[in-house]
Amino acid sequence: MSADGSELGELRRTVGQPTVADPIFTVRDCNVHYGDTHAIKDVSLDIGRGEVISLIGPSGCGKSTFLRCLNRMNDTIDIARVTGDIRLDGEDIYARKVDPVLLRARVGMVFQKPNPFPKSIYENVAYGPRIHGLARSRAELDDIVYSSLDRAGLYGEVKDRMEEPGTALSGGQQQRLCIARTISVNPEVILMDEPCSALDPIATAKIEDLMEELRENFSIAIVTHSMQQAARVSQRTAYFHLGYLVEVGETNKVFTKPLHRLTEDYVTGRIG
């Protein structure tokens, strides 16, 4: 089922609650173009401090693109052009004086496919703190590595095999290693781009539990294709469609009483 003209008109206005009282990220009128393709259209959305927000929607709706605006990963794509006002803690992250390197230290990212470096488990986690100069001594670095692994729920499984390559772990362990690597630089926000799509249900459950714990210290934005996952882990949910942010609101409301017909079609399984 595709959107006809009148629906496109409806799409332009986001329904629900895009703003929150205590935002860490505020995004206003964000547009992204890939060459001639208009991937994100006039999206305005807040991400609250200490919340998990799910971004859902059919494939190609722009949710991953939106996520990649938040840590300027789109900069690495030559043809991508981002406009609009995106602020982290009130600071425009696309301002000229903002260094994307520093920004990415503050906004960590976990990718769809686990992508540990082809180095040892220890080195995988130690890399971030090392390049950012977070540890002044080897002991301090050890502390950061072990506590990051511990917070990612991986320490017990790997404590005797720190020198083994990170790529030798199972898929779920690799993803938790990537999470440990991300939290090792102590970011303010963690972006997760379908972190469980390559994992089995048990590994997925572990990561979902982990997100619940991580929420105490970090704000999390997660892109997911699994509506059950969105319902389980997030407090708020944003529904994207054809580059528009259609609806955003509290997760249980979006899933039980969606305001927009497209959202309803999607969450009830009629499209997507």
Next chain:
Amino acid sequence: MAEINRKELKSAAETRKLVESSLRSRYARERRFQAYGIAAVVASVAFVGFFFITIIAQGHTAFFQTYVKLDIDFDPVVIDPEGGREPQALSSANYQKLVKTSLEKLFPDVSGRSDKRTLNSMVSTGAIYELRDLVLADASLIGKTRSLWFPADDELDMYFKGRVDVDVDETSRRFNDKQVLWAESLREQGRIEKRFNTIFFTSGDSRDPELSGIWAAAKGSFFMLLVTIVIAFPMGVAAAIYLEEFAPKNRWVDLIEVNINNLAAVPSIIFGLLGLAVFINFFSLPRSAPLVGGLVLALMTMPTVIIASRSAIKAVPPSIREAALGLGASQVQTVTHHVLPLALPGMLTGAILGLARALGETAPLLMIGMVAFIVDIPQTPLDPSSALPVQIYLWADSPERAFVERTSAAIIVLLAFLLLMNAAAVWLRSRFERRW
């Protein structure tokens, strides 16, 4: 729009029959396809095998050299008639006479100028220099008699290596019947020995085949490759990294890319002309020097290195780059910490294969004067020198029978180096290859 005729579905048995009958022709096609492949492989292996067998059959004898034992009487009357033992007098003495005397003693019934000259020519002229060096090193030898081994002249050497066909009419041979008799007589007296040919591996070129060697050329090649790798590898890798990771994607960069690819296909002799014009005529670098040869070969190898390095960089999964960037690594850190280590085996493989090609290159060296008759072993990259393939080319052009086997032997040495370099490339690839 075409009319669609909805036919009745075929029965299962009928479908099965059709598939079975098509299977036979499909399998036949597969077998035929495999046969073509096998034929191609067999043909290329046969050619390579034929090539190796010919070269080795021709060349292996050059690794041994016939030596002749002579009883040399260090006659003071000949060497130092004045008795002063002055180095000047000792070095200019007539050592040829010592060899002559010794040979005449062995064959007292040889008479006539022409026969005597033929007899004398059975021992290499190198004997004279060897005797001089012995006397200069130890003057107490004068007045004594010593049994010494000297390299045989190339014709005698060829005779003992079975490369002289005695059934051919004497007039069309360079080794006549008398020489055959003398050679056999020497052999009966135990004065002939075949030894490992150290001369071949330690000396430079010579007009006398038995005194010629590949060391000067090998050293020239070594210096040249050294210059090539020092210049081509870092520059090629740097260019590849810049083009792959940093350069904006615009028309200029596309143009550069196309030109690099074209450069890889430019005939090597053109690079020789360029080297002549730029390095020798403009920068006034010395002619025939391995430095210039290395620079020219570096220019020639660089496109290959760039192309190989770029594909090695491209083969690094983008997820690794994203992981590093997402963690806050700068672009240079991402490249040096992650992309480069992963791409290095591929880069090295490409560089070594490029160098192997440079090692075998002759044409550009002709243009910069490295096709020279080099007797002295080059000590620095600025000394006049030739290179292994050039030496092969020069020997292949020489009329002496003995240069035929030396040509093949030099080819064997060159091939050994090439195989060694290719093996190194394979080893590097397997040693540093990582899986992710």
